Amino acid sequence: MTDLTALTIAEARDALKARTFSAGELTGAYLSAIEGANGALNAYVATTADKARAMAAASDERLTRGEAGALEGIPLGVKDLFATEGVHMQAASHVLDGFEPRYESTVTANLWADGAVMLGKLNMDEFAMGSSNESSHYGPTVNPWRRTGSDVALVPGGSSGGSAAAVAAHLCAGATATDTGGSIRQPAAFTGTVGIKPTYGRCSRWGIAAYASSLDQAGPIARDVRDAAILLRSMASVDAKDTTSVDREVPDYEAAVGRSVKGLRIGIPREYRVEGMPSEIEDLWTKGIAMLREAGAEIVDVSLPHTKYALPAYYIVAPAEASSNLARYDGVRYGLRVPGRDIAEMYENTRASGFGREVKRRIMIGTYVLSAGYYDAYYLKAQKVRTLIKRDFETVFHDGIDALLTPATPSAAFAIGDENLAKDPVAMYLQDVFTITVNMAGLPGIAVPAGLSAEGTPLGLQLIGRPFDEETLFAAASVIETSAGRFEAPRWW
Template sequence: MTDLTKLTIAEAREALKRKDFTATDLTSAFLKNIEAGNGALNAYVAVTADKALEMAKASDERLAKGEGGALEGIPLGVKDLFATKGIHTQACSHVLDGFKPTYESTVTSNLWADGAVMLGKLNMDEFAMGSSNESSYYGPAVNPWKAKGSDEKLVPGGSSGGSAAAVAARLCMGATATDTGGSIRQPAAFTGTVGIKPTYGRCSRWGVVAYASSLDQAGPIAHDVRDAAILLKSMASVDAKDTTSVDIEVPDYEAAIGQSVKGLKIGIPAEYRIEGLPAEIDALWKQGIQMLKDAGAEIVDISLPHTKYALPAYYIVAPAEASSNLARYDGVRYGLRVPGKDIVEMYENSRAAGFGSEVQRRILVGTYVLSAGYYDAYYLKAQKVRTLIKRDFEQAFHAGVDAILTPITPSSAFAIGDKELAADPVKMYLQDVFSVTLNMAGLPGISVPAGLDSKGLPLGLQLIGRPFGESTLFQTASVIEQAAGRFTPEAWWA
């Protein structure tokens, strides 16, 4: 029998239908991988082995009757931001110690309804605030990739670092993730996996711990473009419990894969050629352009003039919304409670002990930009800039552009504890320079592995689509995937 954990979701789905093996066999194989590798990678913060085997057994019973769902028996990991009924859900924060919700998020409910199996909860930056997974209360997740000739541990990216590391290391077949400013796409690029951030409103946010409500969006991280399409089809839905979810039919994303891109117009924005763009990133971008040109796409130069303001505007809007959303964590009803002489001191003590330094920093920034004297100067201005960023994209799409090709990260994965980045939070925030524009405009974007750098580490390219144009992204990304080939790390952790 082939190593079951090396199969894609598409391959496993067909093999389960043919009864080549059972869902219990498949789940057991992944649980063995987790047992062998999670100590080194710290991708999971909670493993739900008994629950997984119980769900796999139920899948086997449905498959035996020919009643299997779209993801029947497929073992997945869940980012610790998604509420899972009766199971550890803490956004990898100390302030939510011991929290086990009495409800299930809509996205995970959709996956379980389609027959998927839950392996456990995945590591992430605390409250999804970070680009390296180093702000997790449970310590950093570790990238399965290492640079050639080096034993240095690298970050898997953030905030969905555990999701990306688990997929890359074959500790799950796919994973849920969320993207507020690049938190699906950047970790996917750092780990040689595929990550798609859907259009804002494509997936319900109900039951997902909020960071910045006007920016947050759930999506999958998977081994390849087809698997990402399969997962997004199940995750996406309209939801009466989330008024920002959109009632537009979810297409069969998988049908877009393999379709010709002949005649598609691919925009190349001049503003993404930022000062100091590393030569390797620029070369990869040019290769991606050539791959699409060779496949018959038309390449057109476009301008997105307000791109340079996206990062500063994002780091006003996101902390402002976080300051408001995180006000509910006060030690009263659930999570960590640190006593004080009165209720105010109890609030202060619980929040001071419960939130890590990055979360505290963003709450302080957010509270400042929302304060009476500064609201107009910062928050209101940032929202106006956001409107201009959105308009730039609208004008490009109105001119006939079908998708936009850009870099996704300014470098490959960096070392855990990188002194330069740790000393200067702004340098860490610059990791998001290519990714935040999409969130500000609410657009879909996919990160697809496109090559290896001189250190042998994976690099990704980003495709940006029209609102609800995910099918075009899958269609175009699969062309890059075919041309670039597949990349897997050497299994040093098992």
């Protein structure tokens, strides 16, 4: 029998319906793969083997009765940011030690309702704050990809590094992830996987530990464009528990995969040609333009003039919201508690011990920019810049552009513990330079593998779409995927 973990979601779905193998066998294959690889990759922070087998058994019963859901029997990994009832959920932070929620996030509830099987919880940057998965309380996740001829461990990107690594290493068929400034698209680009951040409001945020509420959005990471489309259709929904979710019909995204892009107008924003961008990123972008042009799309140069202000504005808005959202972790109600002489000292001790360095840094930045005397100078000004960034995109789309093509990241995956990035937080923040505008404007964006670096590691391109027009992104991404081919990490673990 073919290695079951090598199958895409679409292939496994069809084989399960044909009863070629059982959901129990498929789940067992993934559990064995996790057991053999997780020691080297550190992608999972908790596995739920018993729960997975029980869910797979229930799927087999439904398959036998002909009552299969859209994801019946498909084993998935869940980012540790999503609440899963009765199961570990710590946002990869020490401050939430031992927390097991008594409720289910809306996104994961949607997946289980469609028959998916939960394999466990995936590693991530603490509270989704990071671009490399190195800020996790559980230690860094290791990218399944390595540079040609090297055994140097590379980052999988962040914050959804565990999700991307698990998908790339075939430790789950697909995974949930979240994206506040690039945390789906950057790790997808670093691991040769596909990741889509849908339009803000497309997926409910209820039951997801908040980082920056006006920017956070859930989405999938998958092996290919079709699988990402299948997952997003199940994840998306309106939700009365999240007033920012949008009451809008969820399309059949899978039907858009393979759709012709002839006549589409694809914008190439000149501001994304940043100083010091490696030539291989520039070359990749040029190849992506050629792929879409050959498929019949019209390529148009466009301008997004306020792009240069996006990164500093983002690193004011996001930490400001984080400082408010993370105030609830105080040692009183749940998670870690470090005693003190009085309640004030207990708060101080708990938060000092519970949060890691990067989370503390962003809480302090956020508290500063919201403080009296600085609110107008920083936070209010950043929100005005955000409005201008959004207006740039609106102008371009109003002029008839259907989607934008840009690089996904300014480089290929870098080494864990890279000294230059470790010493300079701003250098790490620059990893988000191509992705954060999408979150600031609330738009959908997809990262798709488009080639390999000179060192043999994945490089991705990003497509940015109109609000709630993820279908165009899936159509255009499938053109790039077909032209570039799929990429698999050579197995070393």
